[in-house]
Amino acid sequence: MRKTFHPLLGLWRTVPALRSPAVRRVLLKQIYFTSNQAAYLVALIGFALGAIVVLQLHDVYGQSWESSLRVLGRLGMNELAPLLGSLIMVARSASAVASELANMRANGEFRCLSRHGIDVVEYLLLPRVLGMTVSAVVLSGCMALFALVGGIIFSAGWDAGYQIAQVERMVQPGWILVCLGKSAVFGFSAGVFACGVGLITKPLPTELPKAASRAVFIGILMLFIIDFVWSLIL
Numbered sequence: 733m734r735k736t737f738h739p740l741l742g743l744w745r746t747v748p749a750l751r752s753p754a755v756r757r758v759l760l761k762q763i764y765f766t767s768n769q770a771a772y773l774v775a776l777i778g779f780a781l782g783a784i785v786v787l788q789l790h791d792v793y794g795q796s797w798e799s800s801l802r803v804l805g806r807l808g809m810n811e812l813a814p815l816l817g818s819l820i821m822v823a824r825s826a827s828a829v830a831s832e833l834a835n836m837r838a839n840g841e842f843r844c845l846s847r848h849g850i851d852v853v854e855y856l857l858l859p860r861v862l863g864m865t866v867s868a869v870v871l872s873g874c875m876a877l878f879a880l881v882g883g884i885i886f887s888a889g890w891d892a893g894y895q896i897a898q899v900e901r902m903v904q905p906g907w908i909l910v911c912l913g914k915s916a917v918f919g920f921s922a923g924v925f926a927c928g929v930g931l932i933t934k935p936l937p938t939e940l941p942k943a944a945s946r947a948v949f950i951g952i953l954m955l956f957i958i959d960f961v962w963s964l965i966l
Contacts, residue, residue, distance in 0.1 A: 740924055740931075742853070743861060749854035750862075758855065762863025766825045767870045774820055778875035781812060782882030790887070797887040801880075808879045809907035810914075815959055817872035818918035821864065822951035826926040829860050830947030833930025834940050861923035868919025869912055876911055914962060921958060922951045 749755050782804055789800035833856065836842060842852050880903070929947040933939050 740853075740857060740861075740928055743858060743924075746851070746854045746858045749851070749858060752854070755854055755859055759859035759863050762859050763866050763870075765828075766821060766863055767867035770820055770824055770867075770871060771874055774817055774871045774875045775878045777816065777820070778813070778878035779882035781816070781875070782808065782879035782884075783886040785812075785879070786883040786887045801883055801887060804883045805880060805903045806907055808876050809903065809911040811959075813876035813879060814868075814872045814911050814915040814918060815955065817875045818868045818915055818922065818955055819952060821868050821871055821919065822922045822926075822955065823948060825864060825867070826922055826929075826947040826951040827944035829864070829923070829926040830930040830933070830943040831940060833860075833927060834933035834935075834943040837931065837933070838935035838937075838940060857927050860927055861920060864923035864926070865916055865919035868915045868922065872911055872915035872918075910966075914959075917958060917962075918955055921954050925950050925954055 750759070785804045785807065786797070786800045789795040789803055790797060795803065836856070842856075845852055845855065926947045929943055929950060933943040933946075
């Protein structure tokens with residue numbers, strides 16, 4: 733297993749391979765399939781989440797609309813948006829990445845690429861890990877934005893335009909950095925473990941379907957572990 737994970741341990745050394753148009757093409761495709769196709773779902777969930785949080789804080793706990801929006805801004809940026817956006821990405825893409833790599837390994841495509849002088853780490857692993865990292869940032873940012881929009885609309889009604897103009901009162905720059913940084917860590921770890929599961933899966937037909945569920949389970953588990961450690965440290 734250690735030998736199988738060895739390519740991922742030196743992944744950072746392959747970053748210069750992004751100068752290759754072929755590698756960049758694979759990276760852009762990964763970002764498209766991982767983030768663009770999930771953006772509508774994330775936006776809808778974020779909008780509903782913002783409305784639910786604001787209504788619950790105001791109706792159940794008696795918070796003012798302005799205080800509810802501030803809580804939504806901090807809670808959404810620091811916790812909900814990075815975690816939920818990354819969870820949706822893991823549920824949709826970790827299984828696809830793991831099963832694809834496991835199937836390619838079982839069919840001998842890794843050996844075929846190596847014989848043609850194509851580095852498997854540069855061409856297959858690097859674009860997928862970076863693609864999931866970028867996608868996690870995009871999806872988390874999209875969820876945070878639409879959560880604020882949903883909260884503002886349900887709290888301000890026709891005065892939503894004024895509230896949107898005063899959005900700097902609800903969101904601090906530090907919260908945005910936390911959202912982007914945490915989602916990047918989530919996406920990178922999910923990409924590494926999804927690729928790792930695909931690499932360690934035995935090249936047997938009966939093992940290939942297990943790679944998808946295993947990648948999702950490990951990815952979700954690692955998200956919560958990293959989030960817990962992040963909360964303890966920061």
